[in-house]
């Protein structure tokens with residue numbers, strides 16, 4: 001038999017029974033990685049791809065090992081999709097699969113490089129050394145009962161060791177310039193050109209590509225053998241895992257059985273993974289004794305985060321366990337480290353924000369960039385920012401812990417993250433918005449309690465002045481405030497503008513008017529994305545006056561600036577009106593006045609593009625929107641369908657809604673024929 005035939009045969013025998021169990025189920029891959037997609041498609045799995053919106057901002061410090069971090073990322077990605085689908089896609093998946101791959105070397109976790117320099121730094125660190133590739137995988141089983149959805153979470157990870165040859169700079173740059181490293185953990189793709197860099201691989205090759213298929217199939221086998229019958233028939237309240245996990249006597253292996261003892265009622269004959277424990281010591285023991293390690297599961301894989309940990313009451317005392325099955329709603333009682341760490345992150349959130357605001361205000365990131373080597377000792381930073389030695393040291397250390405700075409010996413330097421977003425002249429600098437948060441939003445939040453009690457904005461208390469509509473005059477009483485506000489708007493518009501501008505096909509429109517277009521950042525993105533479009537930025541005269549400060553060096557002459565008040569003055573004629581971050585802070589009444597004006601200057605076929613943070617339809621997220629609402633003046637955050645409803649009442653039909661994965665979403669509505 002030829003090798004190909006043999007492998008097909010093996011596939012039929014080993015994989016097909018497990019994969020075929022998923023036939024007819026709505027299986028969802030919460031990842032857009034083409035490599036994962038290919039690996040799963042190749043084994044005949046039918047699934048939908050719903051990329052996760054979970055932002056990978058977990059604090060790595062909270063994890064004792066890289067695999068815990070990867071598993072948690074995988075879990076958060078999968079849970080986000082599992083919880084979003086019923087509302088956004090109006091269907092409940094049966095199974096959601098999430099995965100996260102990280103590369104670790106010298107105690108550092110390497111994720112995807114931010115730019116070519118970052119890729120170079122990663123790859124030269126890997127050169128000539130052995131590193132580990134960890135993929136954390138989460139399988140979520142969704143069960144609906146009595147109108148309530150429960151999520152049962154199974155997670156595991158796989159480690160593969162990879163050794164790179166000694167790589168010359170020439171080879172590294174040639175590889176980096178191929179573009180391959182940019183979307184890959186550790187900055188290389190083993191399945192393509194990156195394979196040239198590799199001397200050896202110990203472990204599952206596909207794990208390095210991005211998905212440990214073998215372990216995944218074994219895990220599915222475990223799930224089926226422990227859960228007789230259809231997955232969807234088993235409710236979490238009565239599922240074997242849950243019962244076992246709740247009731248298992250201390251120390252006894254539970255739902256996952258040792259190899260060689262097939263599960264009773266097992267619909268398939270796949271034994272347990274010969275789970276290789278993560279620690280080298282255990283690995284040696286297994287190899288020497290020839291024993292198969294019995295994989296174990298824990299009530300809550302995150303219990304490993306606690307230190308010291310009393311494992312006596314856990315089903316899986318082995319902290320190196322590579323698989324965990326637990327139920328998010330029913331089984332996570334006690335020892336809830338996940339919950340605890342969430343609350344701690346929330347409690348400390350304001351400290352982290354203020355550390356960022358202060359470092360940014362004192363120009364720490366610019367000062368470090370300005371030094372010859374990019375590194376400075378604390379004394380030099382303190383001198384340059386004109387601050388105390390002690391205070392500066394604390395601030396720098398806090399910034400290191402937040403991933404904003406890095407320390408080598410006694411010197412500090414910017415991280416890729418701060419280079420990208422925190423330098424004042426970075427292309428995507430958030431400096432303006434950070435300063436706005438510090439000066440304008442922070443004082444409002446310090447009066448949140450009164451705000452909640454009284455139900456109104458606390459501007460008077462926070463700034464000793466009051467105004468009905470901050471958009472019209474509140475921000476602009478002083479030049480400095482005006483510039484700060486414009487800077488803040490500019491930084492967000494720069495970051496989200498391209499995604500909003502390219503959210504829809506606007507090729508049929510020749511003229512656009514960006515109402516409240518501020519610095520023109522969004523207008524320039526629109527003009528760039530749509531070569532046939534001219535854009536008028538319409539904003540208050542005092543804003544238009546200052547907008548030249550923000551004009552790009554090679555400004556597109558299809559962007560024009562016109563001063564005026566959109567509530568009072570005639571609107572410039574246009575085929576499409578843009579309302580980016582205008583409506584959320586207006587009452588329904590004001591929105592109707594504005595939409596009425598727009599509707600009157602629109603011919604049928606003309607359009608309105610609204611860009612805002614769209615709330616989930618059940619108003620349970622996203623937190624960014626709901627937290628922003630806490631300091632809003634007279635408006636409310638709305639969902640896409642609420643915006644759609646408002647526009648409909650002025651004769652606009654919703655064509656498309658786009659969740660951009662960026663800071664702002666967008667909705668495109670078109671004026672119907674025959675409507676007012």
Ligand SMILES: C[S@@+](CC[C@H](N)C(=O)[O-])C[C@H]1O[C@@H](n2cnc3c(N)ncnc32)[C@H](O)[C@@H]1O
Pocket residue numbers: 471472489490492493515516517518519522538539540543564565566567579580581582
């Ligand atoms: C929250 S900002 C949004 C800026 C921009 N659209 C963006 O997304 O970056 C609101 C903008 O609306 C402008 N604005 C507020 N009231 C206005 C009015 N009555 N007429 C014209 N522009 C107004 C403000 O000056 C400001 O630039």
